[in-house]
Amino acid sequence: MMENPKRLFAILGGLLVLLVIGMGLQGTKLYSQTSAEKKILPAARANVSGGEQGINRNGTKAEKEIAVHVTGAVSKPGVYRLPAGSRVEDAVRMAEPLPDADVDGINRAASLTDGRQIIVPSRQGGSGEGNNRATAAAGSGQGLIKSGGSSSKQAGASALININQADAAELDRLPGVGPSTAQKIIQYRETKGPFQCIEDLQNVPGIGPKKFADLKEMITVD
Secondary structure: OOHHHHHHHHHHHHHHHHHHHHHHHHHHHHHHHHHHHHHHHHHHHHHHHHHHHHHHHHHHHHHOEEEEEEEEOEOOOEEEEEEOOOEHHHHHHHHOEOOOEOHHHOOOOOEOOOOOEEEEOEOOOOOOOOOOOOOOOOOOOOOOOOOOOOOOOOOOOOOOEEOOOOOHHHHOOOOOOOHHHHHHHHHHHHHHOOOOOHHHHHHOOOOOHHHHHHHHHHEEOO
């Protein structure tokens, strides 16, 4: 009679030991799986995030466009939309230059930026839209009409420089305006806003009445 309880206790003890061992093994397995998942998930998230950013970057680059205005000696003047990174040559070709267009009078290799204007000059002088129109401001050398025999510091009456749009290189072509003064002009219009009239240029430090008198016939704000 005494052997049966002992045998029963031995069986129960053995089952309890097996249960504890089984629970320990199961816990170890769950811990290993959890650790592996913690290592995998951040890497997967990083890959997904990087992929999404790459798509966004590529998508933005592919979809970004700029608008430029081409006028002057062209048969199809107007506003053209081109991919970012396009050159003056691309815009001029789309506008179809006239036979007398002086396409060598502009920097066709210059990069375009959004909102720029390219005025293609004609070999007969002027831009094809009247000599009093401003040429300007499609980047370094773009839309600037050549004046035979004139120095780089002179701008003819048919090549007015728009002081609201011209960059430092174009402003530097004006007589008495060097790189330092050109930068002051740009800083002035960025902080104070566009020039309302050419006389406002005298508000820029370094440009007094005498210097203004030398260049007032060569600039415009239109």
